[in-house]
Amino acid sequence: MMERVMGLTGNTEYKVGVAFRNVDARSLLQTQMYLLFLKSQDVELEKVIAWFFGTYLVEEFGMSNFSFVPSDTGTSYLQRVRHLFAEMESVANQFGLFVENGELDRELLTMGSDQVRYKVIPSLLDGKYLYASESNEIAGILHLLFSDQSRLNYIDERLRDENLVGLLLNNPVAYSDFRDDQKASVDHLVGIGVLENTGQRVQFADVEQMLILSALFNTQAANYFHLSNAGRVAADGMVARGWVTRSSTLMTDAEADYFNYFLNKAGFSNGPNLRNRYLHGSQAHADSDEVHFNTYLIAVRLIVALIIKMNDDLSLSAIEGSSSKDS
Structure with a gap:
């Protein structure tokens, strides 16, 4: 910051x-x-x-x-x-x-x-790298998940982390733990298949998708050909939804x-x-x-x-x- x-x-x-x-x-x-x-x-x-x-x-x-x-x-x-x-x-x-x-x-x-x-x-x-598209949806997803300014980083003194991903990885966070003013954002991420609510906790809906999103936020790109088969399926789905684009260069x-x-x-x-x-x-x-x-x-x-x-x-x-x- x-x-x-x-x-x-x-x-x-x-x-x-x-x-x-x-x-x-x-x-x-x-x-x-x-x-x-x-x-x-x-x-x-x-x-x-x-x-x-x-x-x-x-x-x-x-x-x-x-x-x-x-x-x-x-x-x-x-x-x-x-x-x-x-x-x-x-x-x-x-x-x-x-x-x-x-x-x-x-x-x-x-x-x-x-x-x-x-x-x-x-x-x-061909199509070596995945990049976040210009859509507002993917920008919002990346902000909510990874930004230290996301409204979802801090629930209370017990449940807090640098970002939402860290919060969910390091703590068993139930949907009911989120404050009322945070639940609309959680509902949005659940609704678009980024998170899921098991009833016991809120977690990532697709680990492969989350790894791609993490790469997009941290390094601004993800190499399609370093992904597993499941990762490529997730990437193809993200392309279809307009979240990411693919392009081909050495770097x-x-x-x-x-x-x-x-x-x-x-x-x-x-x-x-x-x-x-x-x-x-x-x-x-x-x-x-x-x-x-x-x-x-x-x-x-x-x-x-x-x-x-x-x-x-x-x-x-x-x-x-x-x-x-x-x-």
């Missing part, structure tokens, strides 16, 4: 508050510790990344022509950052061309030099926003604009090697996240393809 009040931003500003900065700092420290561990084992992370594109993709998925060139460990972190940002854009473009054409044509790769648009890197999976919108915040001015005015600053040579000349090392950690973190997204997309596509052949 405090961060929401104190961290008000303009329409084009990425929401950066205390919680974000704490997680960001912890993540960078973890990245640094992992690099130090690998170095103690005589392993260079960038060479592992090169192995992923040059060997793993060929052996695991039969994908050839992908490449990643690691930076020279003998150069400064300024040069390594510039190199790594360029290579990250290259592998993103390589993946996009592979998805669009079913193969990677190196000649086509050399013809494209546009800056990567992370929100539109394609996926091999969720929120993940792409995260990349754009750090790398460019594509969506936000308050980001460090690292990609543009380093590739255009406009970073401050007085920046120390420590500053460039910190940027290197950010670049490593981003490219590792990108590789995880690619591998997940490829693995899920292979599983779906195998399932289709078996059915």
Whole structure:
């Protein structure tokens, strides 16, 4: 609540508050510790990344022509950052061309030099992500269930929690426990099949549906292909009711926003604009090697996240393809 009040931003500003900065700092420290561990084992992370594109993709998925060139460990972190940002854009473009054409044509790769648009890197999976629709109904559902401002979070000093989901998970709450001014909202959630009243307690009507709703609130999207069969049935029902929509990209919108915040001015005015600053040579000349090392950690973190997204997309596509052949 405090961060929401104190961290008000303009329409084009990425929401950066205390919680974000704490997680960001912890993540960078973890990245640094992992690099130090690998170095103690005589392993260079960038060479592992090169192995992923040059060997793993060929052996695991039969994908050839992908490449990643690691930076020279003998150069400064300024040069390594510039190199790594360029290579990250290259592998993103390589993946996009592979998805669009079913193969990677190196000649086509050399013809494209546009800056990567992370929100539109394609996926091999149709309808990969579920997003909350623009309907008032789904917005109301998410607010009542998960918001710390929901009228259903607090019944009395005995029955209270951060949100309604926590309240129902952590307490046996009967319908009669709710105050009279809360029962209309409970009736609404029961009526649309989000909650059910067993007579003994109020509980979730469909656990799979609740997991999807939780993902929509907490991460702004849910991956359809990570759902169980029952989860997919629930998701299909939510699509039919107009609660959610499906779209297909490598990253969720929120993940792409995260990349754009750090790398460019594509969506936000308050980001460090690292990609543009380093590739255009406009970073401050007085920046120390420590500053460039910190940027290197950010670049490593981003490219590792990108590789995880690619591998997940490829693995899920292979599983779906195998399932289709078996059915």
